[in-house]
Amino acid sequence: MYSFIKSSLQWKLILMITCIVILVVITIGSFSYYKSARAIESDAQRFSNQILKQATLNLTRYINDNEQFFQTLAVSQDFQDWTRIAPGDSYGNYSKLKDMENRVISPYISYHQETLSIILYNENGNEIVYRNGIWDAVLNTKFSFQAVGIMEKMIENGRIQSFVELRSDYRNSNGEPIQLPILTYVQKLFYSDHPVYLAVDISLMPTQQILNEIELGRNGQALITDAEGMVISAPDIKKINTQLELSVMAKMGNNASGYLYDKDNVQMIVYQSIPKVNWKVIVFVPYKDLAQRIIEIRNWTIAIALASLISAIVLVYLVSHSITKRIKLLRRTISTTKLGRFDIRTDVKGTDEVADLAETYNLLLDRIDDSIHLLAESKMVQQQAVLSALQSQINSHFLYNALESINAMANLAGHQQIRKSTIALSNMLRYTSNYKESLVTLEDEISHIGDYMKIMDNLYPGELEFHFQIESEIAQSACLKACLQPFVENCIKHGYEMTGEKLRVAISAYRYEHDNIRVDIEDDGTGISDEKLSEIREALHQVRTEQEFLQLSRVGMLNVHYRLRTYYPHHSHAGIRVERVSEGGGTRVSVIFPKKMKEE
Known part of the structure; x- marks a missing residue:
């Protein structure tokens, strides 16, 4: 068996390429599974960061638009005029609210329907509420800004402050109370003798929609927390206003974004901060989701490796047979060439390197054949040239003597024209007959x-x-x-x-x-x-x-x-x-x- 394989190029190729294919398939399969298992976490973290960047961008735009509207409303002339209305002037309150609605509120709400209500409260006793009727959530008609408790939570710094709470003072279309996660922007202003408060309630449902669009694993979940780890928004409304685990908070620390692995809960955590508000978007991906992908990769790798191995063995046999068959044909032609037969050409079909080699060899035989004929012709030409040169030397010697005689006779006879022509002809003859x-x-x-x-x-x-x-x-x-x-x-x-x-x-x-x-x-x-x-x-x-x-x-x-x-x-x-x-x-x-x- 060994001697048979050793003497056959075809079986050498089959055995060698099959071993190489088996080695390559096993190496690639093992390395692919190993690297996939090691890289799945980093890939998940990278993809999570990309998704979080987009989610953070949308949340940042959402927050910026709300803050800009709040500031626009706070500096509007209609709002300043309202702060100067006398206590108990119901018509004045209503009129200024309509002015603000037409000029500032309605244009904004038409694009940002998450704005639920706008509260204007003056410590002189005036209070007015704008309610957005687009949502199926309307602020209770008995709502009192002073009773809601926001004033006690505010810090006396004159800046816009925000609070997130699960509020129960909203009613649905049937008049039943509902719980909603509400983001409230509030600011204490001084436009008159009495301090005035401007508050805007914004639904956090759009943020929940953004979080729902973050798909990382079957059981993954996304949250938004504030700087203290309190959950602000989550797809599960029950988690709002709950505290994030202290161990997770400690691992994240003050980092704006990052990645960590929670061994206790066997999950991967990716987080990223939202500028201006110190909120964080946090994604939790259970490790079993990642492991499931690894198992799928392993199974697919084994299946593809086996299919590739079988296909490769079949292809190796077909390709090696095609190559060696034509090489044998070329070898027979070369053997006849060694015997001096330059008229036999190899007939190898195809368009690959073996066919090119055969075509080149046929062309080489054609050129050798032509060279033999040209060499024979060159030998004949050289012989004729030598004979012509020798004959020309004999003829030239005779002509030189004859022209010298004519020149001498023309000189003696005084025929200068004949003498000049003879000298010129002699010069031409010497010029052309010099073969050196x-x-x-x-x-x-x-x-x-x-x-x-x-x-x-x-x-x-x-x-x-x-x-x-x-x-x-x-x-x-x-x-x-x-x-x-x-x-x-x-x-x-x-x-x-x-x-x-x-x-x-x-x-x-x-x-x-x-x-x-x-x-x-x-x-x-x-x-x-x-x-x-x-x-x-x-x-x-x-x-x-x-x-x-x-x-x-x-x-x-x-x-x-x-x-x-x-x-x-x-x-x-x-x-x-x-x-x-x-x-x-x-x-x-x-x-x-x-x-x-x-x-x-």
Whole structure:
């Protein structure tokens, strides 16, 4: 069994990946359960804080709005006018209450219906009560501010004070007494000879609704307490005005917000303070709710781990079989390649790395096959080049001697034109037959064109006009030998010799695209037709092999273009460009190559 697995890549992969999957599943499952059990408390505390922040924000807005309304009412002109009403003036009391109702009270109560009643009490005996009829809770008609006992509880500091109590002096629509948690704002003011009291009763039922919206566990509960730990508001109305446990109060201390664990009651406690009023919103979450979540996580983790393990084993088998099957096919192809068979290709399907590898190997075989053919062709080209060079050396030696003889005879006969043409032709022959150097300076190449022009000027006296414009800074730049003269020759052949009219040839060399040199050979002949121009441009864009190059019938434009593209394979601008000078005629041939010194 061991030897079988050792010799099979497929079973190695199955065994190795299965072990890895089992290890990963067990590790992740155990770690997930362990971390979940440890992190559940911190997560619950974080989520509780987020919920409490929103609840605290709503309670703060609720308290701020009530205090702002109280202050607005206390400084209103209608209230100040009421403080100056004589005792027993029932009409005046009623009239000012209506003014306050229309201008201040009604606009506020329309948006804050939790305001139950507003009491105005003057120590001179005047007392008036505004009752909000929107709620199913109306203050008793026999209510007396002096008898309710709030005056005795107030501290003489002149500020707004608040009291929270379970009050029984409210009646429902049937006239039956009901108990309500009431928040009372009260302030003692001095607007007349007698102190006056302004009190506003606000229902705490909206705060109970805010607390009910806090959902933390099935058995969790939320409370609002004051600074002394007295419960101000709770979903369970019976807990209002009850004292929070002293042990819990001691653990919270003076901290504005925080988190603690109550071991005695096995519960988590999260609390946060409400600004301005020193109230606290406290949430109690029994630990059994948290433990229930941990158990659910554990059960789900085990179930998912088992399902993942079974699925992973099946997938591992399928994937490993798919990979190894194609690798075996690729292996057979490689084995045939070792035997020298480069014509056999592997047929591996798919779009993954194995398929890419097979495709790349097929491409490699194609390139090796092409390289073998190109190498054979290169050997033939090299042999032909050596033979041509040797033959050219023999022919050149004979021509040198013949031209020297003609030169001597022309000198003896006094024929200076023949002598100049002979010397120019001899210079051109020496220039082109020197195979030791394929690169010359641009200045040497222009001088070679000058020798050609001397011969043409003797052949067609007064019919040809030549102009040169060469930038001095590029005169010593490296240039392929004999790459310009063929185009000057074409100007004369397709210009003057075709029409018999005088021809002007302009040669200009300049910097092009920063790092290139461009030489323009331009004539003012009849020009070139659209069909011929398209044919030439298409031929220049074709990619030719060495064998196709050797089969070119003439040494001309395609020859020079091939030499430039071969010598500068990494320069996209190198090569020949042909264009018409104008609609009236003229042709421009541009030779472009990189700017480099000959030493480079």
